[in-house]
Each structure stands twice: as C-alpha cells, then as structure tokens.
Amino acid sequence: LKPPVKILVTGAAGQIGYAIMPMIARGQMLGPDQPVIIHMLDIPSTSEALGCLKMELIDSALPLLRGVIATTDVAQACKDVNFVIMLAGFPRKEGMERKELMSKNVAIYKAQASALEQHAAPNCKILVVANPANTNALILKEFAPSIPPKNITCLTRLDHNRALGQLSERLNVHVGDVRNVIIWGNHSSTQYPDANHAIVKTEFGEKSAKELVANDTWLKGEFISTVQQRGAVIIKARKQSSSLSAASAACDHMHDWILGTPKGTWVSMGVYSDGAYGIPAGIIYSFPVTCDKGEWSIVQGLKIDEFSRAKMEATANELVEEKNLAYSCLD
Numbered sequence: 001l002k003p004p005v006k007i008l009v010t011g012a013a014g015q016i017g018y019a020i021m022p023m024i025a026r027g028q029m030l031g032p033d034q035p036v037i038i039h040m041l042d043i044p045s046t047s048e049a050l051g052c053l054k055m056e057l058i059d060s061a062l063p064l065l066r067g068v069i070a071t072t073d074v075a076q077a078c079k080d081v082n083f084v085i086m087l088a089g090f091p092r093k094e095g096m097e098r099k100e101l102m103s104k105n106v107a108i109y110k111a112q113a114s115a116l117e118q119h120a121a122p123n124c125k126i127l128v129v130a131n132p133a134n135t136n137a138l139i140l141k142e143f144a145p146s147i148p149p150k151n152i153t154c155l156t157r158l159d160h161n162r163a164l165g166q167l168s169e170r171l172n173v174h175v176g177d178v179r180n181v182i183i184w185g186n187h188s189s190t191q192y193p194d195a196n197h198a199i200v201k202t203e204f205g206e207k208s209a210k211e212l213v214a215n216d217t218w219l220k221g222e223f224i225s226t227v228q229q230r231g232a233v234i235i236k237a238r239k240q241s242s243s244l245s246a247a248s249a250a251c252d253h254m255h256d257w258i259l260g261t262p263k264g265t266w267v268s269m270g271v272y273s274d275g276a277y278g279i280p281a282g283i284i285y286s287f288p289v290t291c292d293k294g295e296w297s298i299v300q301g302l303k304i305d306e307f308s309r310a311k312m313e314a315t316a317n318e319l320v321e322e323k324n325l326a327y328s329c330l331d
C-alpha cells in the first residue's frame with residue numbers, strides 16, 4: 001500500500017457528501033492501494049450531521065480509511081490536504097436573483113481559495129462540483145494565485161457519463177463499450193454534448209457512434225437536449241439534485257485525472273482555457289482531455305463542423321457572461 005493521502009470534502013454534510021464518502025473510503029476515487037485520510041468541512045449548523053457521518057464511516061470498518069476529521073474550521077480542514085472535492089455551495093432559493101446567488105457563492109469560493117492557498121499541501125489538486133461549477137472554479141483560481149491553474153478543475157463528468165448512457169441505451173450496447181463523447185463548455189443547460197467523435201466497440205470492431213446511430217435528427221436534437229436537461233428532470237422528480245450519479249462522476253473525474261485515462265480514450269473535464277478550439281482564454285470550459293501522471297491535456301485537432309462551432313460558442317458566451325457577473329459581485 002502507498003502512504004495515505006489527505007482528501008478534503010467541503011459541504012460534506014450535504015447530499016453528495018453522504019453518497020461520496022464510502023466511494024472515497026473504498027478506493028473508488030484513488031484506487032484500491034491508496035489509503036486515505038478524509039477531512040470533512042461544513043458550516044456550524046450542520047455539525048451534528050457531520051459528526052454522525054464520521055460515526056458511520058468508523059462503523060463501516062473500511063480498511064483504506066486511515067482517519068476522519070469532521071470540522072467547521074476552514075483552516076483545520078485545509079491543513080496539508082492533497083486533494084479537494086468542493087461540494088460546498090449556497091443553494092438557489094425561491095425568488096432569488098441570479099446576482100444574489102452568484103454573490104453568495106463568490107464569497108464562499110473567495111474565502112476557501114485563501115484558506116487552501118495558506119494551508120493545503122503544495123501541488124494539491126482540486127475538483128469543484130458545486131454550482132455554478134465552472135465559475136466557482138474560476139473564482140477559486142483567481143484568489144489562490146499560488147495554486148497552479150492546471151490544478152483547478154470543475155465537474156462535467158456527470159454530463160459526459162449521461163451522454164455515454166444515452167448512446168448505450170439508443171444502440172443497445174454496454175456503456176463500457178462506448179467512449180469519447182465530449183461535453184463542451186458550461187455545466188449548465190447551454191453545455192454541448194457532442195457525439196461526433198464517439199466510438200463503439202462491436203463484435204465487428206470499432207465503429208463510429210454517429211454511423212451506428214444513423215439518425216442525425218436524434219443526434220442533433222433529442223440526444224443533446226436529454227443530456228442538457230437531465231439534471232433538471234431529476235430535480236423535478238426527486239425534489240433535489242442528483243447525488244449518487246454526481247458522487248460517482250466526481251470519483252471518475254479524480255480517478256482518471258490522477259491514475260490516467262486508458263490509451264485511446266478521453267474524458268470531459270472543466271479546465272482553464274488556453275484558447276484551444278478558439279474558446280476564449282481565461283474561463284473554465286469543459287474540453288475533451290487525456291490524463292497521464294496526474295496531468296491533463298486537451299485533445300487537439302478534432303474536426304469541428306459549423307453546427308458544433310455555433311454550440312461551442314454559445315456556451316462560451318454564457319461563461320464569459322457568468323464571469324462578468326461574478327466579477328461584478330466582487331466590487
């Protein structure tokens with residue numbers, strides 16, 4: 001076994017926190033040979049729930065779990081952590097203005113950026129899940145200048161997994177035989193789920209998903225809208241947002257980032273744009289990436305048709321607008 005690493009989960013007393021804890025402590029995030037010490041942070045009004053979560057983790061007798069800290073103190077939570085999963089956020093309340101919501105989240109991410117900068121281990125790697133995920137990650141990057149921008153990412157893997165799920169259902173194949181869909185842009189309803197480059201393993205060899213589906217109307221219509229709207233459909237039915245699939249996607253994101261993507265496979269991650277594919281630099285945008293030795297790289301040179309280009313730009317425009325709104329909250 002490797003020496004233990006410290007993982008901070010912020011907003012740990014929430015829904016995703018409850019679902020993700022056993023996944024982390026059973027090695028689904030960092031592998032079955034990686035012991036973990038979990039730091040759980042939430043706000044004081046949740047401290048009882050946080051304490052219970054700690055008890056339940058102890059009661060699960062998990063061999064990879066080498067320690068649990070449940071705290072409402074940000075500095076203690078951030079102390080020497082190697083990995084950070086940020087679930088903490090202010091939820092949208094009935095009748096709340098977009099700016100008011102943004103302003104609450106900007107304040108949270110600004111404060112936590114400073115704490116991470118001061119207390120986290122050097123080279124700590126961060127995944128922001130809480131919405132607005134891309135813009136929260138951007139604020140974190142802006143207020144933690146000593147953390148390399150490459151170490152700050154946001155979750156679009158849930159959307160990626162949803163897209164794989166839709167193709168596998170449509171083609172009646174195992175989801176594990178489908179790969180290389182792409183989520184471009186924002187984790188919001190403007191995201192662009194793109195199946196143009198997806199590949200399916202079949203008994204006759206590897207085939208293009210687009211050719212197998214052979215229905216452009218579905219690929220450009222229902223496929224995209226189903227993935228874009230899936231989160232909203234779940235909220236409506238469940239009266240709260242997806243937790244289990246979000247927790248599972250967060251594990252996939254960290255797993256592939258740290259342990260690497262298989263050869264010939266890419267995944268979608270919200271990362272700091274360097275201007276690739278003509279997307280404005282300086283926003284956190286979801287791209288197809290491959291990962292090796294803990295470093296992600298944007299997949300280069302994919303052919304982009306006019307339909308895709310328009311969708312990629314629309315979601316980029318939304319992110320630029322969100323960035324401006326976030327900055328206006330800092331004044």
Ligand code: NAI
Pocket residue numbers: 010011012013014015016017041042043046087088089090091108128129130131132133155156157158159187241242243246
């Ligand atoms: P939740 O509301 O159950 O949990 C959020 C937790 O954050 C609460 O326990 C709250 O007390 C805590 N919190 C609030 N402010 C805090 C602060 N300053 N410091 C520490 N903790 C703080 O929400 P849930 O369902 O667990 O979702 C978490 C976030 O993830 C939400 O923002 C949700 O919209 C987002 N989400 C993102 C997805 C993605 O694919 N990127 C998918 C699903 C959810």
